[in-house]
Amino acid sequence: MQLVCPHCTALNRVPADRVKDSPNCGQCKQPLLTGEPVELTEANFEAFATKSDLPVLIDFWAAWCAPCRMMAPQFALAAKEMAGEVVFAKLDTESQQRIAGMFNVRSIPTLSLVRGGQELAREAGARPAAEIVRWARAAVASA
Numbered sequence: 676m677q678l679v680c681p682h683c684t685a686l687n688r689v690p691a692d693r694v695k696d697s698p699n700c701g702q703c704k705q706p707l708l709t710g711e712p713v714e715l716t717e718a719n720f721e722a723f724a725t726k727s728d729l730p731v732l733i734d735f736w737a738a739w740c741a742p743c744r745m746m747a748p749q750f751a752l753a754a755k756e757m758a759g760e761v762v763f764a765k766l767d768t769e770s771q772q773r774i775a776g777m778f779n780v781r782s783i784p785t786l787s788l789v790r791g792g793q794e795l796a797r798e799a800g801a802r803p804a805a806e807i808v809r810w811a812r813a814a815v816a817s818a
Contacts, residue, residue, distance in 0.1 A: 676688070676690065676691045676694060676728040676729070677689075677726060677727060678694070678698070678707045678708070678729060679707075679719075679722045679723050679726055679762075680700035680702065680703060680705065680707055681705075681707070681709055681711075681713040681762075682700065682705040683700060683702055683703040683705075684718075684719045684722045684723075685700055685701065685702035686722070686726055687701050687702075687707055689707065694729075694759050708759050708762075709758070710754055710755040710758035711755070712734065712750060712751060712754050712763040712764055712765045713762060713763070713764045713765070714764070714765055714766075714767075715764045715765065715766040715771065715774070716770075716771060717771065717774070720774055723762060724792055725792040727790075728790075729761060729790075730761050730762070730788055730789065730790040730795065730811075730815050730818070731761070731763075731764050731788070731789045731790070732757075732761050732762070732764065732787070732788050732789075732807075732811050733764050733765070733766050733778075733786070733787045733788075733789060734746070734747075734750050734764070734766070734784055734785075734786055735766050735768050735775055735778065735780045735783050735784060735785040735787065736765060736766070736767060736768065736783055736784050737767060737768050737769045737783055739769075740783050740784065742783075742784055742800070742801040743783055743801070745801055746784050746802065747765075749801075749802065749804040749807060750763065750804070750807060751763075753804040753807040756804070756808055757808060757811060757812075760811075760815070761788075761811055761815065768780060768783055778794070782799050782800075783799075784800065784801055785797065785798070785799045786798045786799075786802075786807070788811060788814045788815065788818075790818065795814055795818040796814035796818070798810055
């Protein structure tokens with residue numbers, strides 16, 4: 676299984692049965708699965724969206740959006756719970772307008788589940804952590 680390092684974006688091969696063993700990056704030696712959302716930018720988006728074998732759940736948000744700010748701690752809780760199953764990532768639609776445009780994001784917050792560069796599922800609106808986890812697991816299972 677290929678995992679992208681959230682610290683240096685190096686691509687790492689990890690046996691699927693060892694993903695839950697808290698693997699470290701072969702290049703920077705930091706944890707590959709931190710249980711915290713990764714900030715997506717132009718520089719690292721392609722690596723996470725197309726090269727990671729784990730699905731990536733992207734939270735499209737903006738600092739001026741009150742529902743986005745309210746959902747942020749819930750998204751972080753869901754990230755901790757699903758570490759090793761799904762990579763959680765946040766994309767600021769104001770600073771990363773090109774990527775938000777590629778996904779045709781029209782309202783925020785929007786959650787998009789991506790694997791291999793393909794969007795598997797999408798859901799708009801703020802949600803509590805338990806609902807984010809439930810939705811993400813169902814979307815991964817049906818993909």
